[in-house]
Amino acid sequence: METVRIRPPEEFSPDLQRMLEGVKRWFRLDFVPKMNLVTAWDPGFWAGFGRCGKRAMADGALPRDLKEMVAVAVSAINSCDY
Amino acid sequence: MVGHTAAGKLLGRTDDAVWYELAYLTGAVHGMNGVADGLRVPLDFTPDATRVPLVPLLEPSGVDEPVRALFAEIAAFFEMDGPPNLYRVLARDPGYAADHWRYVRYILDDGRLARRDKALIALATSMAARSPYGTDFHARHARHLGVDDTTLLELMYVMEQFHAVNKIGSCLQLEPDMQIGLRA
DSSP states (O other), rough: OSEEEEEEEGGSHHHHHHHHHHHHHTOOOSOOHHHHHHHHHHHHHHHHHHHHHHHSSSSSSOOHHHHHHHHHHHHHTOOOOO | HHHHHHHHHTOOOHHHHHHHHHHHHHHHHHHOOOOOOOHHHOOSSSSTTTOSSSSSSOOOGGGTTTHHHHHHHHHHTTTTSSOHHHHHHHTSSEEEEEHHHHHHHHHSSSSSSSSHHHHHHHHHHHHTTTOHHHHHHHHHHHHHTOOOOHHHHHHHHHHHHHHHHHHHHHHTTEEEEEEEEOOO
């Protein structure tokens, strides 16, 4: 069970709500994943972290689907179910 | 882990076979790394005088068939002058080493994922586990298969992000919320 309250998207500023809409498009989801809601909780953190995440996971020398597999492998080693 | 399996499937990787392959690869590499680092098997490509192995390594010139043939096959696969040091330990039980190489070769070779991509996943797995043996071995293997600095750095950015995301999730005990499309 989460140790903090997860703030729903509608409680974020309009600017952040627009960015969270972008997260939904990025993941092709109809909701914003919790991870993005908690990292966006402090806009000062999110401003850099969110952008780094998007840059890291975008298609580049490695395709995005392979990067998702690397993410799964790293998460398995870190025993992170999320 | 659940979230990015879902993300990968949403990107079109819907065939379970590729996720089985990823799981086998991650597990096999982690298993080998645990043995190699646990026994302090010397790194293959980076001299480190502090790694004194807990058991002696076989000398390739002193082994008989079928270990000789096994060593030659493994060295040829990795395009090395001799077998990786890990196999110089495992082959103390020739039957175990032969079975081991059978599944390791299968999972490292081209499959649903290309061999180069598997080398990158093996490297990420090794670095995530902070395995000196695996990092040394799979970094060289990836480089040998043509991975350049740009690609290596992209891999590091992904790893950095997921070490961070994993720990943020653990600190806040986030429960998975992307169990969508995981199974057909």
